Amino acid sequence: MPWDRNQMAARAAEELEDGMYVNLGIGIPTLVANYVGDKDITLQSENGMLGMGPFPLEGEEDADLINAGKQTITELRRTSYFDSATSFGMIRGGKIAAAILGAMEVAENGDLANWMIPGKLVKGMGGAMDLVAGVGRVIVVMDHTNKHGESKLLKDCTLPLTGKGVVDRIITNLGVLDVVEGGLKIVETAEGVTEEELRAATEATLV
Amino acid sequence: MTKIYDTASSALDGVLRDGMLIAAGGFGLCGIPELLLQAIKDAGTKDLTFASNNAGVDDFGIGILLQTKQVKKMISSYVGENAEFMRQYLSGELELEFNPQGTLAERMRAGGCGIPGFYTKTGVGTVIAEGKEHKEFPTGPDGAEETYILERGIFADLSIVKAWKADPSGNLVFRKTARNFNPPAAMCGKVCVAEVEEIVPLGTLDPDAIHLPGIYVHRIVQGAHEKRIEQRTTRAA
Numbered sequence: 001m002p003w004d005r006n007q008m009a010a011r012a013a014e015e016l017e018d019g020m021y022v023n024l025g026i027g028i029p030t031l032v033a034n035y036v037g038d039k040d041i042t043l044q045s046e047n048g049m050l051g052m053g054p055f056p057l058e059g060e061e062d063a064d065l066i067n068a069g070k071q072t073i074t075e076l077r078r079t080s081y082f083d084s085a086t087s088f089g090m091i092r093g094g095k096i097a098a099a100i101l102g103a104m105e106v107a108e109n110g111d112l113a114n115w116m117i118p119g120k121l122v123k124g125m126g127g128a129m130d131l132v133a134g135v136g137r138v139i140v141v142m143d144h145t146n147k148h149g150e151s152k153l154l155k156d157c158t159l160p161l162t163g164k165g166v167v168d169r170i171i172t173n174l175g176v177l178d179v180v181e182g183g184l185k186i187v188e189t190a191e192g193v194t195e196e197e198l199r200a201a202t203e204a205t206l207v
Numbered sequence: 208m209t210k211i212y213d214t215a216s217s218a219l220d221g222v223l224r225d226g227m228l229i230a231a232g233g234f235g236l237c238g239i240p241e242l243l244l245q246a247i248k249d250a251g252t253k254d255l256t257f258a259s260n261n262a263g264v265d266d267f268g269i270g271i272l273l274q275t276k277q278v279k280k281m282i283s284s285y286v287g288e289n290a291e292f293m294r295q296y297l298s299g300e301l302e303l304e305f306n307p308q309g310t311l312a313e314r315m316r317a318g319g320c321g322i323p324g325f326y327t328k329t330g331v332g333t334v335i336a337e338g339k340e341h342k343e344f345p346t347g348p349d350g351a352e353e354t355y356i357l358e359r360g361i362f363a364d365l366s367i368v369k370a371w372k373a374d375p376s377g378n379l380v381f382r383k384t385a386r387n388f389n390p391p392a393a394m395c396g397k398v399c400v401a402e403v404e405e406i407v408p409l410g411t412l413d414p415d416a417i418h419l420p421g422i423y424v425h426r427i428v429q430g431a432h433e434k435r436i437e438q439r440t441t442r443a444a
Contacts, residue, residue: 046308047234048387055442063237063434064371064385070235070288071440081383083390083418084234084260085316088309092327111332122296122305123287129335130309133328164332 001192002144002173010035012100012141012171021050023091023131025101026069028141032100042078044096046127048087051079068127088127092134099135101128103142103167105157108204110167110179112140113159125162132163144172144201151203153177153184174198183207210377210427211406215246218400218428222365223252226279230315230363230396231259231269232389235288236437238381239268240367242402242430247367248272256280258361258395260311260388262292267435276300282361284308288437307335310358312391317360319394319423326355366396369432370419373403374412377421390419400426 003011005028013035016022023044024032033043033054043052045067052067053074061072090096105113112132115125132138145151153170170177175189175198183205189198199206212218229247233239244263247255248271255278262281263270272278273291280302286292295301306314307329317325326344330336331354340357347353368389371382379401381389393399406429 045384047237048384055440057444058441061436061439061441062383063436064383066235066237066384066437070237070437072436072438073440075383081381081386083381083386084308084312084388085391088312092309092313092329121287121293124283124285124305125307125335126285127308129307129333130329133331134309161333 001190003190004173006031007190008141008171008173011176012139013037015098015100015139015169016041020097021095023096023099023135025099025128027102029100029102030069044087044090045073046087046091046131048082048084049079051076053079088130091127091130094134094136096135098137098139099131100139100141101131103140103152105152105154105159106140106142106167106170107154107157108179108183110165111157112138112162112167113157115162116160118160128162132166137168138166139169139171140167141171144174144198151201153202153204155204174201180207209375210421210425211375212426212428215242215402215428215430216249218402218426219243219246219250222398222400223247223250225252226254227252227364228256228258230361230366230392231257232368232387232392233268234260234384234387236263236268236435238369238385238387238389239263240369240402241268241432242428243367243400244269244271248275248277251277253277254279256282258282258311258315258363258392260284260308262286262289264288264437265291273301280304282306282311284311305335312388314358314361315388315391315395318362319391323360324357325360327358328353328355331356361395363396364398366393366399368393368399368401370401370403372405372407372412373401373424373427374407374409374421376409377401377424377427378412378417379403379419379421379424380412380416381418386418393419393423398426399424400428402428402430404432405429
C-alpha cells in the first residue's frame with residue numbers, strides 16, 4: 001500500500017533532528033509538525049516568527065498572530081518575533097536547517113517547480129524561491145504521480161522553476177529518493193510497494 | 208514640531224500625488240495600514256504603484272483601491288486572495304511585478320539603508336532572474352563559485368505602515384506577527400506615515416524595546432482598527 005498523507009508526513013518527520021530550526025510549507029508539510037514526537041524542533045514561520053505553536057482554542061484567535069498560510073496560530077514559551085527582512089535574512093543566510101515543501105514537479109537534477117502553472121491563475125511564489133535557495137536542506141513531500149498516473153519525478157521540469165538544482169530528498173507516497181550525481185537514488189520504498197512499482201511510476205533516471 | 212495627526216486623511220495631507228510609489232506594510236490582512244488605505248481611497252489618488260507583499264482581499268486592504276481603479280501596478284510576492292485583482296491583471300488593466308518574498312523585504316530594507324542593489328541566490332535559474340545581472344562569488348564549499356543575481360533597492364515616495372504603539376517621537380512597537388513587512392516598508396520611503404492602536408506618552412516605551420526608531424517615522428495617527436482575520440483556524444479543546 002502506498003503511504004497516505006499522514007504516513008508521508010510521519011516519514012518526513014524522521015528527517016528532522018533534535019535542535020533543528022525548520023520551515024514547513026503548506027499542505028502535507030504542515031502535518032509534519034504532528035509527528036516530531038520528543039524531538040526539540042523549532043518551527044519558523046517566514047512572516048516573522050520562530051517557535052510556532054498549534055492552532056488556538058476557539059475564542060483565543062488573535063488577528064496579530066498568524067502563520068505564512070494566514071491561519072491563526074499560537075506562540076510558545078520560546079517564541080520570538082521579527083520583521084520580514086530579518087526573517088528572510090535567516091533563510092537566505094542558511095540559518096534554517098531544513099525546509100519541507102510540496103511540489104508539482106521535481107527533476108532528476110534537483111530542479112523544483114511548485115509555484116506556477118502557465119495559463120492558470122497565477123498567485124505568486126511567496127517565500128518559496130527564497131526558502132529553496134537559502135535553507136540547508138530541501139525535502140520535498142509530494143504524490144509520485146499526477147491524477148492521470150503520470151510521473152511527477154521527471155527528467156526535466158515542464159513548469160516554471162522555483163529553484164534550480166535545489167532539492168535534496170523527495171518523499172512520495174511510494175517511497176523516498178535522493179537527488180544524486182546522475183539522477184535519483186531510491187532510499188526506501190513504502191511498505192508493500194516494490195522497487196519495480198516505484199521504478200515503473202518514475203520518469204526520472206534512477207541510479 | 209508634532210508628528211501626531213488627528214485623522215488618517217490629515218496625516219496624508221500634502222504627501223499624496225498621482226503616479227507615486229507607495230511601500231505598504233502587512234502580510235495578508237495582518238498588520239496592514241487599513242486606515243491609511245481607506246484615506247487614500249477617499250483622496251482619490253490615482254495611478255499608484257504599491258510595493259506590498261499582498262494585495263488584500265476584494266473589500267479590505269489594498270483591495271479597496273483596486274475596486275476604485277486607483278492602482279496601476281503591484282510589486283508583490285503573492286496575490287492569490289483577490290478576485291478583482293485577478294480580473295484586472297488578466298484584462299491588462301493592472302501591471303504586476305512578482306518578487307520573491309524575501310527579495311521584496313530586502314529590497315525595501317536596502318532602499319531604506321541607502322543600498323541601491325544587492326546580490327542574492329534567490330531566483331537564480333528561474334523567470335525572476337531573466338534580464339538581471341548575474342555574478343559569481345566564491346561562497347560555496349571550499350570556495351566554489353556560486354551564481355547570484357542583482358536585485359535593486361526600493362526607494363519609495365511614501366511609506367504607510369501599521370504599528371501597535373507609538374510615542375510622540377515616532378518610536379514604534381509592533382505586536383506579534385503583525386510586525387512583518389512594516390519595518391522595512393517604513394524605512395524605504397521618503398515620508399513614512401504610521402497608524403497605531405495607541406499613542407503613549409514619552410518615556411512610556413522601554414528604549415531597549417523599540418522595534419523601529421522614530422527617525423524613520425514622520426507622521427503618526429491613532430485609530431480604531433478592524434484587524435480582520437483571513438483564515439480563522441482553531442483546535443479542539
